Amino acid sequence: EATRGSASGDLGAAEAVVRGTTIDTAPDVAAAEARLEKARLDLARTVLRAPVDGIVTNRQVQVGQRIAAGAPIMVLVPISTAYVDANFKESQFEDIRIGQPVELVSDYYGGDVVYRGKVIGIAGGTGAAFSLIPAQNATGNWVKVVQRLPVRIALDPKQLKEHPLRVGLSMEATIDTRGR
Template sequence: MSDETPNDAGSSTVVDKSKRKNLLLGLGGAVVVIGGLWFLYAEFIGSRTVSTDNAYVAGENAQVTPLTSGRVVEVLVTDTQPVRKGQLLFRIEDSDQKIAVQQAEANLAMMQRRYGQSIANNAALGAAAGASDAQINTARAGLASAQATLTKTQEDYKRRAALSGTGAVSNEELTTARQALDSAKASYQQAQAAVAQAQENARSARRQEEAAVALTKGTTLQTAPEILQAQAQLEQAKLDLERTIVRAPIDGVVSRRSIQVGQRIQSGQAAMTVVPVGELYVDANFKEDQLGKVRSGQKATLTSDFYGGKVEYHGKVVGFSGGTGAAFSLIPAQNATGNWIKVVQRLPVRIQLDPKELKEHPLRIGLSMEAEIDLTDND
């Protein structure tokens, strides 16, 4: 029996080595099969999509800022309250604005009266210029009369001067004729001066008329510049009055309300924010090595941590950020020293959501999302 024991042990050792070889071959075959299946999945299934859980809901918030200053007298909404576009949010005391409207209305009425006065002045100056023209004619008639008188006295003087040597005309009569001639010459010169003065008066009157008419030429009561300016001031005053009532610029939910009744608010001061929950989108931060085949217009499927995987959202890629998150950080990374570790960067990809699905399952800005983009969709 002692001779058989070694043979049996050797036989058992040979069997064990055979099993081990088969086991190794089986294990190697399994690894090859698993590797092949992984290759097939990565090549034909995994390469069809890219996904990330680094995605968040975002939206274009509407900041409500009044365009006029004053004391808040009524606030009709509060945080978390849904509002519709045009809905009244709050009112500002409008006493000052009403006074400004009244002043603008009075100023417009005054400008209209002044324009009417200018038109009347133009007519009066035109009449004065016409009267000046008539004075020229009168002065010319006086000049003609003085010319005739001068001619007659000259002839009388010449006739008497010719007879003075014969004794037919006395010295006294000749002296009287000479005085009459001198008087006629003076009257003639005075008449000439009167004509010149009348002409100058007429020119001055015409210039005054032209200067006055230039202010209203080509205008009417509706188109005069001063009236248009007064109307603009009135429209501005009315607009400021309307702006004391602040309405929602878009549909959404009120957030970050910062005003209270009695508070004095300045023009441009932020009063609250309206979040357009029906027009939200998702910024998905994909790794840079995932974006080689991503294009605008590709379809995307998204789920939210808020609802879980039971609710799916559908959207499409609408654009890419102009830089990575690190590039726009407060202190961008500087890797020029040569002492650095490469970190895979992420680029925000904007995905537009379906408004109908948003209406059925509303989201809020900042919620986490998971996004998957279909790379086979190239429409």
């Protein structure tokens, strides 16, 4: 009789705890759902999403390796927005203007592919002027050396999709200066 009374009291206490709750509002179920959502969030954070399409180069991390926040792990080269910096002699700049059409041939594809582009920028100075350690003429013999200025050329994204390029390739650029 005492055991029955104790069990009846336990039943009353258990009913008081679960009274007004459903399977959706039960504390154990809510805790399990919170753990599941945390696991989903942790899994989503294991995927790195790039801000642009491109090719991964210079990867400095291995699978399973832990990394610190903000640590560089790779370089992403955006192939669809690639450009060419062509170095023209200063004596060739008389007719070069922004917006002029350019034809480019890459050694990567040979003469089989001719890229079309346009001049989008001209550097404000020569490479020698902005070098980390500029050349100094300490001997006093002033031999004129023709300088080169970088010209930025935007490439057609549709052509880049058909014939992708890589960073650092050699190209030959011909600017159509007839329109001046």
